[in-house]
Amino acid sequence: MCTMICEQSEIAGSGKGTDGWFPLKRVNVSYDHPFNAPWEYGVNIDFVNPEIGMGARVAVELSPHSAKQLADTIISALKKGEADPQIKVSVL
Amino acid sequence: MYTTDQFEGMIAETITVKGHGGNAINTYFARPEGPGPFPSVVVIHHLPGWDELYREFTRRLAHHGYLAISPDLYCREGKGTPEDVAAAVRADGGVADEQVMGDLQGAADYVLSLPTSNGKVGVFGTCSGGRHAFLAGCLLNVFDAVVECWGGNVIMDNEQLTEKQPVSPNKYTGKLSAPLLGLFGDLDQSPTPEQVNQHEKELKAAGKNIEFHRYPEAGHGFLYYDRPIYHQSSAVDGWEKMFKFFSRHLS
Numbered sequence: 001m002c003t004m005i006c007e008q009s010e011i012a013g014s015g016k017g018t019d020g021w022f023p024l025k026r027v028n029v030s031y032d033h034p035f036n037a038p039w040e041y042g043v044n045i046d047f048v049n050p051e052i053g054m055g056a057r058v059a060v061e062l063s064p065h066s067a068k069q070l071a072d073t074i075i076s077a078l079k080k081g082e083a084d085p086q087i088k089v090s091v092l
Numbered sequence: 093m094y095t096t097d098q099f100e101g102m103i104a105e106t107i108t109v110k111g112h113g114g115n116a117i118n119t120y121f122a123r124p125e126g127p128g129p130f131p132s133v134v135v136i137h138h139l140p141g142w143d144e145l146y147r148e149f150t151r152r153l154a155h156h157g158y159l160a161i162s163p164d165l166y167c168r169e170g171k172g173t174p175e176d177v178a179a180a181v182r183a184d185g186g187v188a189d190e191q192v193m194g195d196l197q198g199a200a201d202y203v204l205s206l207p208t209s210n211g212k213v214g215v216f217g218t219c220s221g222g223r224h225a226f227l228a229g230c231l232l233n234v235f236d237a238v239v240e241c242w243g244g245n246v247i248m249d250n251e252q253l254t255e256k257q258p259v260s261p262n263k264y265t266g267k268l269s270a271p272l273l274g275l276f277g278d279l280d281q282s283p284t285p286e287q288v289n290q291h292e293k294e295l296k297a298a299g300k301n302i303e304f305h306r307y308p309e310a311g312h313g314f315l316y317y318d319r320p321i322y323h324q325s326s327a328v329d330g331w332e333k334m335f336k337f338f339s340r341h342l343s
Contacts, residue, residue: 041282
């Protein structure tokens with residue numbers, strides 16, 4: 001492991017892997033070597049469910065700039081959705 | 093020196109050996125056909141796991157006349173594709189240095205026990221495996237030659253230390269018990285050129301037998317032909333230096 005930087009969080013949701021949809025339990029966000037993206041270091045996001053097995057993983061590898069854009073985009077969408085009085089969120 | 097009239101043959105397969113704590117671990121073992129005696133090399137895979145690239149590295153060493161054995165350092169995590177297993181290990185904070193040392197000792201003991209062994213064994217690794225190779229040269233009294241390729245985190249700050257990696261490897265510099273070849277790219281970010289300089293300075297101050305080579309146009313992982321970071325001339329020269337170094341110390 002070259003940076004050892006990995007943040008984790010428990011999450012709820014669904015991810016689509018090679019065998020179809022599965023329930024997500026955790027997200028692992030590392031700043032380390034990607035497997036496929038062309039740069040030496042990047043932000044690697046794994047949506048996983050360890051209870052199902054190692055293959056229950058939806059992987060995304062982003063450049064640091066793209067990862068910041070994604071974080072901002074998520075926050076922006078959340079703000080709009082949470083401000084909409086017609087949307088009743090059933091699960092938080 | 094290979095000539096076209098030579099017989100050539102190789103056996104490469106997955107075998108199980110005793111690793112840390114007496115656990116059975118998977119290894120990929122490639123060796124030349126014939127009675128030997130052959131020198132050996134323990135091949136330490138990198139962060140992305142026990143993958144196809146490392147199988148090829150292992151076979152390449154066998155092709156050059158070595159009993160080459162590559163333990164799956166992640167095998168206790170479970171089974172899956174190399175990437176899925178490596179992703180789980182990454183999320184888990186890596187593998188413990190103590191466990192890795194036990195697995196490397198087990199792999200070395202296995203090859204040395206073979207009737208085809210010449211009694212000498214080297215160790216080679218890149219990236220996290222380069223760090224492990226240096227650690228093994230310091231902590232295990234079994235290796236006759238160490239090749240450390242751009243070991244990341246050989247020099248660690250206190251904030252980087254964890255339960256699994258409790259000591260910065262450079263603290264063990266004085267214990268290095270074998271000649272060391274270090275290959276580094278000047279464009280690497282881990283280790284940085286400054287860290288490589290410090291590493292070399294500490295080894296020289298300890299009076300160790302070392303040979304450091306820096307490639308000005310190479311970054312991290314310049315041997316990885318399947319990545320954009322591959323650097324052809326550095327990779328060719330690096331392999332050549334590695335084979336000469338192993339030949340000198342393991343024959």
